Amino acid sequence: MNPISAERKDNYWTVRFKALGSPCELLxxxxxxxxxxxxxxxxxxxxxxxxxxxxxYRSDNIVHQINTSNGTPxxxxxxxxxxxxxxxxxxxxxxxxxxVTSGVLRAVWKFDxxxxxxxxxxxxxxxPRVGWNKVxxxxxxxxxPAGMEIDLGGIGKEYAVDKTAQILGAQSxxxxxxxxxGDLYVSxxxxxxxxxxxxxxxxxxxxxxxxxxxxxxxxxxxxxGDARRFLMRNGIRYGHILDPKTxxxxxxxPRAVTVASTTCIQAGMLATFAMLEGANAEKxxxxxxxxxxxxx
Numbered sequence: 001m002n003p004i005s006a007e008r009k010d011n012y013w014t015v016r017f018k019a020l021g022s023p024c025e026l027l028x029x030x031x032x033x034x035x036x037x038x039x040x041x042x043x044x045x046x047x048x049x050x051x052x053x054x055x056x057y058r059s060d061n062i063v064h065q066i067n068t069s070n071g072t073p074x075x076x077x078x079x080x081x082x083x084x085x086x087x088x089x090x091x092x093x094x095x096x097x098x099x100v101t102s103g104v105l106r107a108v109w110k111f112d113x114x115x116x117x118x119x120x121x122x123x124x125x126x127x128p129r130v131g132w133n134k135v136x137x138x139x140x141x142x143x144x145p146a147g148m149e150i151d152l153g154g155i156g157k158e159y160a161v162d163k164t165a166q167i168l169g170a171q172s173x174x175x176x177x178x179x180x181x182g183d184l185y186v187s188x189x190x191x192x193x194x195x196x197x198x199x200x201x202x203x204x205x206x207x208x209x210x211x212x213x214x215x216x217x218x219x220x221x222x223x224x225g226d227a228r229r230f231l232m233r234n235g236i237r238y239g240h241i242l243d244p245k246t247x248x249x250x251x252x253x254p255r256a257v258t259v260a261s262t263t264c265i266q267a268g269m270l271a272t273f274a275m276l277e278g279a280n281a282e283k284x285x286x287x288x289x290x291x292x293x294x295x296x
Contacts, residue, residue, distance in 0.1 A: 004040050006033060012190075015040030019047035020157050022181025026168075029175040029190045039172060043164050047180060050160040054083070054152045056103065066142060067149040073141045081139045083152055083159065090155075090269060091132045097276040098269075099132045102244035103151025111229035111240040123247035130244050158222060158268035161185045165264070178264075182223055185264045186216045200293050203227035203255040212293060220264030224271035225256030225295070241275045252279035260291040 004017045013036035015026040026043045028036040053061050066074050076084065090098040104126055108118040129148050136143040144150065161178050165185045168176060175190045177198075186196050195217045199210030206227035214221075226239030238249045257274045261267035270290055274281040285292040 017044040020051045024180045027177035039168050046164045047160050054156045056151050070146045073143050075141050099244040100150045102130050104129050104149050115233040127247050157183050158265040161264035185220045188218050200258050220267035221260045222268035222271045223258040224275045250278045254281050254294045254296050256295040258293040
């Protein structure tokens, strides 16, 4: 059983647990410990459900079934179909820069802070296995060519946050913050009418220092960047956001992009899309008309 802990601070409860490969927390406004623990359990259960269903690391879920189908059609359920539809939309919106088949590149890229840059020939060997345009997706059936994989990790955590927000909102009108590994959603103003304060991480002191503090009344906030997953060689930092067309990290990208938007999944996609734009990240975000913070 996943242990859940609750801690009182500044007139709210913080309920913590681990899921989706990340530390997770639920901030619940007010004094009611029983409510905080009840909502925390619901949040934990939903995070684990999404993780088990869509993690590429498991051998008992729909993603594994698709990835081992060897070119034969796989019929998916309605929830999986919605995520694949979204992945398809993201691919089209970014002209192929956001591609859920690019996860196979992890075979050569290990963003562990070392200086181990893979050989170009090894990257070139894998690139033919990348390309959502090679996948035949006609809901509810997907045909994935042999040797290719899908990886929904670029969508899953944000999706889990929004699904959790729906579930908790149906249980209680209390103001809360759902934070799964830094991807978060604020359900509404606190009982006092105040906004929740959210810190924007300093990529040079990740986890220990905030460069900015923003106020959020409602909506999602997500950050994409290279603070914790990178390589460094000859003074050049290689972030983990890969261009699926070249197999190499996006050139000229910011250190971090934070976006506030209506939902967590929308904020996450805009932050990732901006990183994929490299040096044009701020221009892209300005054109979207959203709140954003870029750190170079």
